[in-house]
Amino acid sequence: MNLIDVKNLSKRFPMGKGEFTALKDINLTIGKGEFVGLIGPSGSGKTTLLNILGSLDVPSDGEAIVLGNSIGALSAKQSAMLRKESLGFIFQSYNLLQVHTVYENVEFPLLLLKLPAAERKKMVMDALAWVGLTDKAKSKPPQLSGGECQRVAIARAMVKRPSLVLADEPTANLDAANSHNILKTMEALNRDLNTTFVFATHDEKVIGYLRRKIFLLDGSIDKDEVVEHSKIAAS
């Protein structure tokens, strides 16, 4: 079974008196364990598509089935449940809770899942270890560098071991070294935990790590290509 099944999906936004079509007739399937990117210039509809896959928005036409759930048909409660249990989000601007510590930020999704304290603690410490931030557990986001913040965000997205992580321009605010660092981290998590990653990006550094590239142009899929293994190994 595919993790994601998008069929004839369109998304239109009201604009002035008329409508603006942000996504046109998208057809797409993504399987378990993929490390795939939606690539395209600014305004091509990457975020819009990612939001629909994350059940933060609904299609205007067609269907998006994520983990067996048809996004447009979910109630507010059901879509919240889907996000809570199965999805992880990584944002361009990290979106950490500023007044909470690193530990508390990473713990947050587990609190929502009402996991017992001991289990939470172990999972948070594991997640912090994945991203190499064990010693920053007590710090707060304002005390961290951008790279560290994004690693906290990765830990927060990964801590509950979701089936699918959606990352919207995760490197846009990072320098090259930090970008490579977090990409390697995500690559390792994808390999070790078989988590599916879907990126929205136009950053060459990210594109270099992808194993599948879906090019968007003006709301349509322009190209969808799988990168050969030899090529990844070479880079």
Added chain:
Amino acid sequence: MKLAIKLAYRNLIGAGLRTWLNVIVLSFSFVVIIWMKGVLVGWDYQAKNDMTNWEIGAGQYWHQTYDPFDPFTFTDSHAPIPQELFSEVESGDIEPMLVAQATIYPQGRMQPITIMGVRPSQRIFMLPTSRLDSLTSAIPAVIGNSVARNLKLNVGDYVTIRWRDAQGMFDAADVVIVDVFSCNVPAVEAGKIYIALDKLQSMLMLPNQASLLTFADAEKERPQVEGWTLKSKEELTKSVDDLIKTKTVGQSVFYMILLLLAMLAIFDTQVLSIFRRQKEIGTYIALGYTRRQVVGLFTVEGAMHSILAALVAAVYGMPFLIWQAKAGWTMPMDVSDYGMAMAQTLYPVYSIGLVLSTVLIVVLVTTVVSYWPARKIAKMNPTEALRGKIQ
């Protein structure tokens, strides 16, 4: 709910100064409201206590025509002490008083005055009546401070009084002021002069007669007595309750303003939060909160200000309130002309009910004020919230 409380607490403490400013303003409301209400309760209690000790005992029988507000009734408001009360009068458990209207001539001026005949041996009132037994050439009399001031009389001064006896004959005599007392019940002092009951009875030619019968025992069932009106303590102190009630209404306006200010601060914080924290709201939703849960979180966050305020208020308010209850609050203005039983220093009295109801009301109002702006979140589009685009 538990999670909302935990998160709300982290967010509030994390917000730092802003939270504490709101909390301090709110805690101030708590302390002031409890203190002001406590003063009123203490005043009510003290006023009734003073009236008991100086004027009404545990209740009174009034001669059926007696009206303290109409001195013209005094002439006819007297009757022999009822037989069935003799033994209690004998034992001092009931104190008869005779009331007469007279004229006093201090320094050649002429003033109306009420003469109160009271037994020197009485134990119900705190009046210094034992001095009425003094052996002097004139009639020994005691007066209150305010009368002494108005008539410019001091202890040892002689003054002429003129009255009409039961037959309507005018007579006059000199009295000597043997003591000046001070009490918090204006009606006890104002326009009154106290002399020995038997003296007044003989002056008026009304032997064994009285206008008022005051009893000491609050527990005893009081029968109706022919020709006399029974006045219970509740009835006699009703004016105090009425006055306190009007004061309470006046105070409520003040609380309202105080609460309004505190609520304005909370409301402002909430509205600002919802705009400044759009991304955070979007993040909560992305992480699996429903919008309704976010509304709940923000409401709890706002309401929690009042809980923190109650705790802060307890820290500095409790010592203050306890100290006030002990030291009392001395009013800056002179209260002797206030027209009701009121001590210069009031001792606030706080009950558990008072504290709990105040906390409950403030928490309730804060919750409503917090919920109001938070409802906006329910209408937010999460993708726009995440981009921080909502105006």
